[in-house]
Amino acid sequence: MTVEAEKFKTLISKGVYDVTVESERGSFSSALRWFFLLVVVAILFLLELCLGSVMVPVGDIVKSLLDPARADERWREIITVFRLPRTITAAFAGAGLGIAGLKMQTLFRNPLAGPYVLGISSGASLGVAILVLSAWNLGLPAVFSKTALLGNISIVVASIIGAGIAFSVVIAFSRKVQHSVTLLIIGLMIGYISNAFVEVLLQFAAEHQMQRFITWTFGSFGGVTWVQLKVFVPTVTMGLFLAVVMMKPLNALLLGEGYARSMGVNVQRTRILLISGSSLLAGGVTAFCGPVAFIGIAVPHLCRLIFRTSDHRILVPAVILMGAILAMTADLISQVPGSKIVLPLNAVTSIIGAPVVIWVILKRRQGLEV
Amino acid sequence: MSKLLRTLNLTIGYKKRNRSRFVVAEGINVNLKSGEFVCLLGPNGAGKSTLLRTLAGLQKPISGDVMINGTSIYNFSPRDIAKHLSIVLTDRPSIGFIPVFSVVALGRYPYTNWTGSLSSQDEEIVWRAIRAVGIEDLANRLLSELSDGERQKVMIARALAQEPKIMILDEATAFLDLPRRVELMLLLRKLANESNIAVLLSTHDLDLALRSADRLWILPKGGSIIAGIPEDLVLNGAFSAAFDGSNVVFDKRLGTFVFESPERGRVVLESSSSLDDVVTAWTCRALTRAGYVIVSDEVTPLKIKISNENGSGTVWRMIWDGKVEKRACSLEDLISKLGSMANVA
Structure with a gap:
C-alpha cells in the first residue's frame, strides 16, 4: 500500500474523510426538510381557503373546487371569487419577493439587500402612480378597471419599469460604496424619495382615488381578480423561471465578480438578467399587492438557516416554498380569522421581517452572510 | 518547454x-x-x-x-x-x-x-x-x-x-x-x-x-x-x-535589502577568538541598527571588545581611547550605555 493510500485510510478511520456517509445523512435529513416545507405549504393553502371572517368547512372547500355544480352556492362564491385568488396571489407574491431578495443578495453580495429595503418596491409604486394619474387625467379611467386585461397589463409594465429604474439607481450607487449597511441606507433614501414623489402626485388626484392608492400602499393579497391573475401568475412565473436557469452563475457569483468572470461567467449578461428578473418579480408583485415589506429580505435568510447552505440549487426551490409559506402566514394573521377586523398586511410582514434584518446586522460575522 | x-x-x-x-x-x-x-x-x-x-x-x-x-x-x-x-x-x-x-x-x-x-x-x-x-x-x-x-x-x-x-x-x-x-x-x-x-x-x-x-x-x-x-x-x-x-538599498552580497540609519558614531569591533561568530554577527546588526558604523582603523577612539567571561557569560566592554570605560552584559545594555557615552564625547 502506498503512503498516500495509508494516509487516506487513517483519515477515514478518524472520521475526517466521512464524506459519503455525511452526504447520505445530509440527503436524508434534507429530504425531511423538503417534505416538511411541502406539507406546511399544503396546510397553509387549505387554511387560507378555510379561515377568514367566516369559516368554510373543509368538505365544502373540496366540493367547491372539484365539483362546483353540487357545492353550496354561498361557500362556492366565497372560495372561488375571494379566497382562491387571494391564496394564489399570496403564494406567488411570497415566492416572487423571496426570489427577488435572493437574487439581489447574491448580486450585491449583501445580506441586507431586498426589494423593499432597497427602494425597488417604492420605485414600482411610483411607476404605477404616474401611470394611473396620467391616464385618469387623460380621461382613460375605464382602462384601469380591475377586470380589463389591457389595463392590468399596462399597470404591471409601469410597475416593472419603475422597479427597474430604482434598481439601476441602486446599482449605480453600489459601485461606489463598500459597506453593505451603507447600501441599505442609500436604498432606504431612494425609497423615501420615490414615496415623496408619489405623495406629491397624489395631491393632484381625486379624493377617492387618493384613498384607494393609500390603501394599496398598505399591501394586500386580497382583491386580485381572476383577470388580474392571468397577468400576475405568468409574470411571476417568468421571474421564478429566470432564477432557476441562473442557479449556476448565481453560485459562481458567491465568490465575487472577478472569480465568476474567470470561471467563464458572462458577468455583464448575468447582471442584466438578474436585474431584469428581480425587477420583473418586485414590479409584478407590487403592481397587484402594493409594496409588501420585508418578505424579500427575510425569506432567503430563513432558508439558509433551515438548509444550512448557500448553494442556489437548494436555495432557489427552498425560497419559492418558504416565500409562499411566509406570505400565506402573514395573510392569515392579517385577516384575524373569526373576526371582522383586517390588519394592514405590511404591519404583519414588518413585525415578522424587521427583526430578521436587525438579527442579520447583529449576527453578520457568524455565518449569516450571503 | x-x-x-x-x-x-x-x-x-x-x-x-x-x-x-x-x-x-x-x-x-x-x-x-x-x-x-x-x-x-x-x-x-x-x-x-x-x-x-x-x-x-x-x-x-x-x-x-x-x-x-x-x-x-x-x-x-x-x-x-x-x-x-x-x-x-x-x-x-x-x-x-x-x-x-x-x-x-x-x-x-x-x-x-x-x-x-x-x-x-x-x-x-x-x-x-x-x-x-x-x-x-x-x-x-x-x-x-x-x-x-x-x-x-x-x-x-x-x-x-x-x-x-x-x-x-x-x-x-x-x-x-x-x-x-x-x-x-x-x-x-x-x-x-x-x-x-x-x-x-x-x-x-x-x-x-x-x-x-x-x-x-x-x-x-x-x-x-x-x-x-x-x-x-x-x-x-x-x-x-x-x-x-532613497534610504533602502539592495545589498547584493547579503541578497537582501538594507536601510541606512542616521550615523551616530563609529566603532571598532574586537572579539576574542574563543567566541562564537553568531554573537559577533548579531552585535554588528544591533550596532548598525542603532546607527553605528563598524570600522577597522587605528584612529577611531571607540572600541568594543566582546569576550566570554566565566560565570557571567558574554560581556561587551566599551573602551574609549585605550581605557576601559564601561561593561555591558546584554546588547540592550550596550546600546543604551553607548548612547550616554556618545553624549559625553
Missing part, C-alpha cells in the same frame, strides 16, 4: 471616459512556459494587478496582444479562457454556508452543464485538487470558519480544479504570516513543477521570490518589464534599479 503564454508589444492601462488613455506600462514582451513558477515583482503602483488582469482576459489592453498557444485570447469565449487559465485573488469572499468541497467544485464551472452537477470524473478531479493542496481534512468545513492561510489554499485548490494550463495569482500571499507565505510559495512551485502548469504570482515578498521563483518578471514604475532568472537580475542590477529607494 513550449511557450504557453506570450505577450506581443502589450500596452496596458485604462481608457478614460473622455477617450484619453492612461498608460500604466508599455512594450511588454514576456512569455510563460509550462511547468515554471514565475513571480511578478514591482513597486506599488507599477501596474502588477493591471498586467495580471489583462493577461487573464478580465481587462482589455490598450494595444498589443496576449496569446495562449499561439491564439489571441480575445478570440476565445469566456468559457474557453476559463478552461486555459484560472485565477486566485487577494479578496476573501465571505459566504455564509458553503463547505470547502463545494468551493473547490466551483472550479469545474466551465466543464459542467447548466445545473452545475458534477460527474464522477469531475468529483475525482476536485478531490485530486484538494489533495494536491493538502486540505483533505478541511473538505467538510465551512469556508467562513477557516483561517486566512487555509482559505487561500482552498482558493488555490479551486483554481487547480479548473484544470488550467496557466494559474495567475494576484498577491495571494498578502495577509498571511511569514511561515504561511513560505509554505504557499513552496506549494505553488511544487504545483507548477509537478503538474506542469505555468504559475504566475504577483507578490511584494522580494526575498521569498528571489529564493523560490524559477523566473522573475520585474515591472519597474513607468518602465518596461524585465524577465530573467533571479540571480541574473540581481547581478545585472535590474533588481536594485527597480526597488532601491
Whole structure:
C-alpha cells in the first residue's frame, strides 16, 4: 500500500474523510426538510381557503373546487371569487419577493439587500402612480378597471419599469460604496424619495382615488381578480423561471465578480438578467399587492438557516416554498380569522421581517452572510 | 518547454471616459512556459494587478496582444479562457454556508452543464485538487470558519480544479504570516513543477521570490518589464534599479535589502577568538541598527571588545581611547550605555 493510500485510510478511520456517509445523512435529513416545507405549504393553502371572517368547512372547500355544480352556492362564491385568488396571489407574491431578495443578495453580495429595503418596491409604486394619474387625467379611467386585461397589463409594465429604474439607481450607487449597511441606507433614501414623489402626485388626484392608492400602499393579497391573475401568475412565473436557469452563475457569483468572470461567467449578461428578473418579480408583485415589506429580505435568510447552505440549487426551490409559506402566514394573521377586523398586511410582514434584518446586522460575522 | 503564454508589444492601462488613455506600462514582451513558477515583482503602483488582469482576459489592453498557444485570447469565449487559465485573488469572499468541497467544485464551472452537477470524473478531479493542496481534512468545513492561510489554499485548490494550463495569482500571499507565505510559495512551485502548469504570482515578498521563483518578471514604475532568472537580475542590477529607494538599498552580497540609519558614531569591533561568530554577527546588526558604523582603523577612539567571561557569560566592554570605560552584559545594555557615552564625547 502506498503512503498516500495509508494516509487516506487513517483519515477515514478518524472520521475526517466521512464524506459519503455525511452526504447520505445530509440527503436524508434534507429530504425531511423538503417534505416538511411541502406539507406546511399544503396546510397553509387549505387554511387560507378555510379561515377568514367566516369559516368554510373543509368538505365544502373540496366540493367547491372539484365539483362546483353540487357545492353550496354561498361557500362556492366565497372560495372561488375571494379566497382562491387571494391564496394564489399570496403564494406567488411570497415566492416572487423571496426570489427577488435572493437574487439581489447574491448580486450585491449583501445580506441586507431586498426589494423593499432597497427602494425597488417604492420605485414600482411610483411607476404605477404616474401611470394611473396620467391616464385618469387623460380621461382613460375605464382602462384601469380591475377586470380589463389591457389595463392590468399596462399597470404591471409601469410597475416593472419603475422597479427597474430604482434598481439601476441602486446599482449605480453600489459601485461606489463598500459597506453593505451603507447600501441599505442609500436604498432606504431612494425609497423615501420615490414615496415623496408619489405623495406629491397624489395631491393632484381625486379624493377617492387618493384613498384607494393609500390603501394599496398598505399591501394586500386580497382583491386580485381572476383577470388580474392571468397577468400576475405568468409574470411571476417568468421571474421564478429566470432564477432557476441562473442557479449556476448565481453560485459562481458567491465568490465575487472577478472569480465568476474567470470561471467563464458572462458577468455583464448575468447582471442584466438578474436585474431584469428581480425587477420583473418586485414590479409584478407590487403592481397587484402594493409594496409588501420585508418578505424579500427575510425569506432567503430563513432558508439558509433551515438548509444550512448557500448553494442556489437548494436555495432557489427552498425560497419559492418558504416565500409562499411566509406570505400565506402573514395573510392569515392579517385577516384575524373569526373576526371582522383586517390588519394592514405590511404591519404583519414588518413585525415578522424587521427583526430578521436587525438579527442579520447583529449576527453578520457568524455565518449569516450571503 | 513550449511557450504557453506570450505577450506581443502589450500596452496596458485604462481608457478614460473622455477617450484619453492612461498608460500604466508599455512594450511588454514576456512569455510563460509550462511547468515554471514565475513571480511578478514591482513597486506599488507599477501596474502588477493591471498586467495580471489583462493577461487573464478580465481587462482589455490598450494595444498589443496576449496569446495562449499561439491564439489571441480575445478570440476565445469566456468559457474557453476559463478552461486555459484560472485565477486566485487577494479578496476573501465571505459566504455564509458553503463547505470547502463545494468551493473547490466551483472550479469545474466551465466543464459542467447548466445545473452545475458534477460527474464522477469531475468529483475525482476536485478531490485530486484538494489533495494536491493538502486540505483533505478541511473538505467538510465551512469556508467562513477557516483561517486566512487555509482559505487561500482552498482558493488555490479551486483554481487547480479548473484544470488550467496557466494559474495567475494576484498577491495571494498578502495577509498571511511569514511561515504561511513560505509554505504557499513552496506549494505553488511544487504545483507548477509537478503538474506542469505555468504559475504566475504577483507578490511584494522580494526575498521569498528571489529564493523560490524559477523566473522573475520585474515591472519597474513607468518602465518596461524585465524577465530573467533571479540571480541574473540581481547581478545585472535590474533588481536594485527597480526597488532601491532613497534610504533602502539592495545589498547584493547579503541578497537582501538594507536601510541606512542616521550615523551616530563609529566603532571598532574586537572579539576574542574563543567566541562564537553568531554573537559577533548579531552585535554588528544591533550596532548598525542603532546607527553605528563598524570600522577597522587605528584612529577611531571607540572600541568594543566582546569576550566570554566565566560565570557571567558574554560581556561587551566599551573602551574609549585605550581605557576601559564601561561593561555591558546584554546588547540592550550596550546600546543604551553607548548612547550616554556618545553624549559625553
